[in-house]
Amino acid sequence: MSLIIFNTLSGKKEVFEPLREHMVGMYVCGVTVYDYCHVGHARSGVVFDTIFRYLKHCGYDVTYVRNFTDIDDKIINRSNEQNTPWQDLTKKFIQAFYEDMGKLHIQSPTEEPKATDHIQEMLDMISLLVERGKAYESGGDVFYSVNSFDGYGQLSGKNIEDLQAGARVDVNEKKRDALDFVLWKKSKPNEPKWGSPWGEGRPGWHIECSAMARKYFGDNFDIHGGGKDLVFPHHENEIAQSCGVTDCSPARLWVHNGFVNIDKEKMSKSLGNFFTLRDIYKKFHPEALRLFLISSHYRSPIDFSMRNLGDAEKVILRFYESLDNAGSVVGEQNISLEEIKNYAFLAKCEKAMNDDFNTAVVVAHLNEESRGINSECSRIGNGDKKNLALRLAAFKFAAGLLGLLTSSPEKIRQEIFNLRKTELELDVKKIECLINDRNRARKNKDWGRADQCRDKLTQMGVVLEDTPKGTEWKIK
Numbered sequence: 001m002s003l004i005i006f007n008t009l010s011g012k013k014e015v016f017e018p019l020r021e022h023m024v025g026m027y028v029c030g031v032t033v034y035d036y037c038h039v040g041h042a043r044s045g046v047v048f049d050t051i052f053r054y055l056k057h058c059g060y061d062v063t064y065v066r067n068f069t070d071i072d073d074k075i076i077n078r079s080n081e082q083n084t085p086w087q088d089l090t091k092k093f094i095q096a097f098y099e100d101m102g103k104l105h106i107q108s109p110t111e112e113p114k115a116t117d118h119i120q121e122m123l124d125m126i127s128l129l130v131e132r133g134k135a136y137e138s139g140g141d142v143f144y145s146v147n148s149f150d151g152y153g154q155l156s157g158k159n160i161e162d163l164q165a166g167a168r169v170d171v172n173e174k175k176r177d178a179l180d181f182v183l184w185k186k187s188k189p190n191e192p193k194w195g196s197p198w199g200e201g202r203p204g205w206h207i208e209c210s211a212m213a214r215k216y217f218g219d220n221f222d223i224h225g226g227g228k229d230l231v232f233p234h235h236e237n238e239i240a241q242s243c244g245v246t247d248c249s250p251a252r253l254w255v256h257n258g259f260v261n262i263d264k265e266k267m268s269k270s271l272g273n274f275f276t277l278r279d280i281y282k283k284f285h286p287e288a289l290r291l292f293l294i295s296s297h298y299r300s301p302i303d304f305s306m307r308n309l310g311d312a313e314k315v316i317l318r319f320y321e322s323l324d325n326a327g328s329v330v331g332e333q334n335i336s337l338e339e340i341k342n343y344a345f346l347a348k349c350e351k352a353m354n355d356d357f358n359t360a361v362v363v364a365h366l367n368e369e370s371r372g373i374n375s376e377c378s379r380i381g382n383g384d385k386k387n388l389a390l391r392l393a394a395f396k397f398a399a400g401l402l403g404l405l406t407s408s409p410e411k412i413r414q415e416i417f418n419l420r421k422t423e424l425e426l427d428v429k430k431i432e433c434l435i436n437d438r439n440r441a442r443k444n445k446d447w448g449r450a451d452q453c454r455d456k457l458t459q460m461g462v463v464l465e466d467t468p469k470g471t472e473w474k475i476k
């Protein structure tokens, strides 16, 4: 059965054929390290981790490269705001990235290059582009000349004339054409800088990925991935840069994961509907987040809400319950990997994964199988324990392909219990505070304020009862 993957570049599903037999090279754009990771980062992390796991399961020797962008305008601005050296800032957020993503059971990529460790590779590539007439220096900056590349716009399906019409508003005097993008930026005073043939400066964002991918893979590799928001301009520009050097697209397949919406609205800092992983982990178990993220196909948008996460947590608990139930029924049984691989349930899951990594269907299979295992446990009596043991092993193995069920039922239950406990304590404090506020307001005859407090409590699902002994409350 062949693996089929949707290619953004062709706009079609294609049969996957690696460039080199049994080997896969995959480059995925990583995070810019100036803040804590949010749920959008988690989605990309989990999606490509699941693809990485599945390619290995298919028997490929996978080289997975995921970078850190550790020099960028946002990093410089943040380090100025916080009066912290940029190196300290990026170090702190790389550390936080590992802590937060680690909880999602994301496996380490083969290589995790940092942009600032590859300045020479970037300079080499920019020099080649200048030599070949694809780039030009202007006032200490170096720009890529978009007009020099006929294929521009192919990945994103954008038309170069439309782009030009849209770009005129923001004309930089140093550029020959409004669409040209920066490869090397002259540094301003007190900015991080490196020496170059064009004076001191720092690299543009797009050249980082092209140069790092080229270092690890040479001119061509199999899969380039990232979030959908990177298709234009980041990946379009990467293709332009690499083609400018080698005359061919760097990656064969371009794979992009969909957006995360929050309560049906686009996630953004300005809308305030923004969740860091740290916020989420205070309320829900990371494994529930991982399950939620792969319960949809990776290309579809997903609608994130605390309610959806709560539902995912119930499902994950049910999966562990099946492990627990069946485990206590079958006891110790020897099941070989060969037996698991020949078991029909696994073939069903592989079929879904081979169709453009359809994890949503695998999750549905797991749901069904979990129910099946539970009902078999309740009626097995002296029946075929060996078959149930095999069924359980295959269930666990398939979940493992998605990076799920890597813990134990006891541990998960305890961790979720601890989360609920903390959450409830916090709420109790808040509720008591609001009741005291309301009582004070009533004493002062500030009825508006008293009503406000009552409304807030109602929203939290709290019902108040004013008794002669004082105000009592309960949860609706």
Ligand SMILES: [Zn+2]
Pocket: 028, 029, 030, 209, 234
């Ligand atoms: Zn990139």
